[in-house]
Amino acid sequence: MAIVYLILAPVLGGLIAGIDRKLTARMQGRVGPPILQPFYDVAKLFEKEDVTVTPSQNFYILSYLVFMAVTGALFFAGEDLLLLIFAFTLAHIFIVLGAYAAYSPYSYVGAERELITLMAYEPMIILTAIGLYLVTGSFYVETIATSQVPVILYLPGVFLGFLTVLTIKLRKSPFDISTSHHAHQELVKGLTTEFSGATLAKIEIAHWYETVVLLGIVYLFFGFNPLLGLAVIVVAYILEIFIDNTFSRMKWQMTMKSGWGSAAILGFLNLVVLYYFYLGV
Amino acid sequence: MAYLKKSPWLLHYDASSCNGCDIEVLACLTPLYDVERFGIINTGNPKHADVFVITGGVNEMNREVVKNIYEQMPDPKVVVAVGICAATGGVFRECYNIAGGVDEVIPVDVYVPGCAARPESIIDGIVKALGILEEKRAKMKGQEGSA
Numbered sequence A: 001m002a003i004v005y006l007i008l009a010p011v012l013g014g015l016i017a018g019i020d021r022k023l024t025a026r027m028q029g030r031v032g033p034p035i036l037q038p039f040y041d042v043a044k045l046f047e048k049e050d051v052t053v054t055p056s057q058n059f060y061i062l063s064y065l066v067f068m069a070v071t072g073a074l075f076f077a078g079e080d081l082l083l084l085i086f087a088f089t090l091a092h093i094f095i096v097l098g099a100y101a102a103y104s105p106y107s108y109v110g111a112e113r114e115l116i117t118l119m120a121y122e123p124m125i126i127l128t129a130i131g132l133y134l135v136t137g138s139f140y141v142e143t144i145a146t147s148q149v150p151v152i153l154y155l156p157g158v159f160l161g162f163l164t165v166l167t168i169k170l171r172k173s174p175f176d177i178s179t180s181h182h183a184h185q186e187l188v189k190g191l192t193t194e195f196s197g198a199t200l201a202k203i204e205i206a207h208w209y210e211t212v213v214l215l216g217i218v219y220l221f222f223g224f225n226p227l228l229g230l231a232v233i234v235v236a237y238i239l240e241i242f243i244d245n246t247f248s249r250m251k252w253q254m255t256m257k258s259g260w261g262s263a264a265i266l267g268f269l270n271l272v273v274l275y276y277f278y279l280g281v
Numbered sequence B: 001m002a003y004l005k006k007s008p009w010l011l012h013y014d015a016s017s018c019n020g021c022d023i024e025v026l027a028c029l030t031p032l033y034d035v036e037r038f039g040i041i042n043t044g045n046p047k048h049a050d051v052f053v054i055t056g057g058v059n060e061m062n063r064e065v066v067k068n069i070y071e072q073m074p075d076p077k078v079v080v081a082v083g084i085c086a087a088t089g090g091v092f093r094e095c096y097n098i099a100g101g102v103d104e105v106i107p108v109d110v111y112v113p114g115c116a117a118r119p120e121s122i123i124d125g126i127v128k129a130l131g132i133l134e135e136k137r138a139k140m141k142g143q144e145g146s147a
Ligand code: SF4
Pocket: B016, B017, B018, B019, B020, B021, B022, B055, B056, B082, B083, B084, B085, B086, B090, B091, B114, B115, B116, B117
């Protein structure tokens, strides 16, 4: 499973990105690029001249890609959810380090914003793991995914909270503060400002891996019914695209409030209710 | 492999344009012309850009800026000068602070005529530039092979 993931996830992630751009264009009344556009972009980046500001940035970005792939491999090997979250966070620390390594005010601002988003979504991700543990009695992805308990019925709040941080994680408006395809002159693409060519392509591929893992976590809530799970993934992603297109970018304070707010209200409250009324199901 | 032609990211810089040509460049991105269907993305970052679209004549203040942006773009790259001002300085040619066309400062690959240049001709110019971009890529690769 893990090996299949390592090979297929970039393909799937790239396709999702392509469909995303097409749907976005259609929502805006445009024709939009071909579905395979993200692959063209990445292939092109590999053709470009390699401009490196500091050699260490390439190392950090490679680590980012590797740890993102490891995260996904852990997930699809059915490993421990906590270990997975750890690898996931580590991957992001590497991209932040890469941006800091480049000595540019733009990438500094991008890196700081990335750290803020990291802070914003982390509590909710951990609450998600705890919630899944409370309901299914295990941190192992395999056990959770194959559990026959209708997890979503016990964790509706946690699920909604997770969807909120999913918007942050997928770098969708209104939370695309650290890097975005749409932020032109005002952000100069934040975090990725100093990366070009093959390095930038690696970031893109890592993002494809990431998308697949995140959608995989969505599936965990519906493990009792695989078809429903897949349907929810599709609906959730379309919802994210819709949100992306209807909101403008907001300040980082809003990202913090949404991330922690959803963790405190949706996530925590859900867990409290679960703890007092249903524990032992 | 010629993926470069399928995914040109462009950087748009206004070196003292009257804003007429700028508006037309941005019009290309609107739903009516929708250049994203050719894979074109308007980036704000020279390090990500393949095509440098520049409007207006270069003035003495931003001579260095234009040069700097051009030098930051990784090879292969092309420059498209949009509008008469970008070609020769146009109506501002006689002004004391205007250096003249963009080619005073950096090499220009394609000139797009018009005052203001129409979105159709801008798209034409960029498509033409893509051909040159591909040539440059092939040349770059040839050099790498022989080196
Ligand atoms: S060519 Fe005409 S429209 Fe374009 S910048 Fe010059 S004066 Fe303005």
